[in-house]
Structures are given as structure tokens and as C-alpha cells.
Amino acid sequence: MKIEDLLFNISNLNLIELAKLVSEIEKKFNLNKTINNDTLEKKFFNVYLKNVGDKKISIIKIIKEITNLSLKESKDLVEKKDSLIKKNITKKECEDISLKISNLGGLVEIK
Structure with a gap:
């Protein structure tokens, strides 16, 4: 799948589906979305x-x-x-x- 196709498919998601996708990507790639206040x-x-x-x-x-x-x-x-x-x-x-x-x-x- 090409990146353009992937972006097209993502742009067709509704807000709930998009939020779930972001959550799953964070889990899959072990991304921590919380930011330490000291860094801010x-x-x-x-x-x-x-x-x-x-x-x-x-x-x-x-x-x-x-x-x-x-x-x-x-x-x-x-x-x-x-x-x-x-x-x-x-x-x-x-x-x-x-x-x-x-x-x-x-x-x-x-x-």
C-alpha cells in the first residue's frame, strides 16, 4: 500500500475511528503521548x-x-x-x- 492510499483511507475515517487508530498506533509502536511538564x-x-x-x-x-x-x-x-x-x-x-x-x-x- 502506498502512502498516498493510506492517507486517503485515513482521511475517510470518522472522528471516533481516527481516535481509535491513533490509540492503536501508539500501542503498536510503544509511543508515550504524555509529556513531562518539566520539558514544557x-x-x-x-x-x-x-x-x-x-x-x-x-x-x-x-x-x-x-x-x-x-x-x-x-x-x-x-x-x-x-x-x-x-x-x-x-x-x-x-x-x-x-x-x-x-x-x-x-x-x-x-x-
Whole structure:
């Protein structure tokens, strides 16, 4: 049987028959359809500054500390809308940054 014929026959199955076929193929070829949540969980994140709040100078100082940028670069980053603070960092680092900035009235977004 050619692949085209096989696909044609599969396309003529109803939904119940198709589900049974998939199940039988999984059994026959020992395929595990369950996916471990660890493989789906994102490992690295980016942190964006969404809102500075009232304590802009304090936020600039924290950004300078977090990013190791110069004072001017930190100020420019704070004044730019939705600026990337740090990229490809762990969830723990994101939470630490978020806590520092939110304690000063700022708002971050973790993606």
C-alpha cells in the first residue's frame, strides 16, 4: 500500500475511528503521548520595566545595580517605555528583580 492510499483511507475515517487508530498506533509502536511538564516549563525569562512609579531616581539606581550599566545608560533605560532590563535569566533572578523594583513602586513584566 502506498502512502498516498493510506492517507486517503485515513482521511475517510470518522472522528471516533481516527481516535481509535491513533490509540492503536501508539500501542503498536510503544509511543508515550504524555509529556513531562518539566520539558514544557520555560527555563529562562526576560524582564521588562513597564512602569517606573514615583521613585524614578531610586529605580535608576536599582537598574544600575542590576544591569551593571552606567548611570546615564540606566537613566536612558528607565525613561524608555517597556525597556528590557535583563534577558535569559532564571525564574529566581526574575523574582528578585521584580521584588526590588516593585518595592520602589515600579512595575515589571516577565516574559
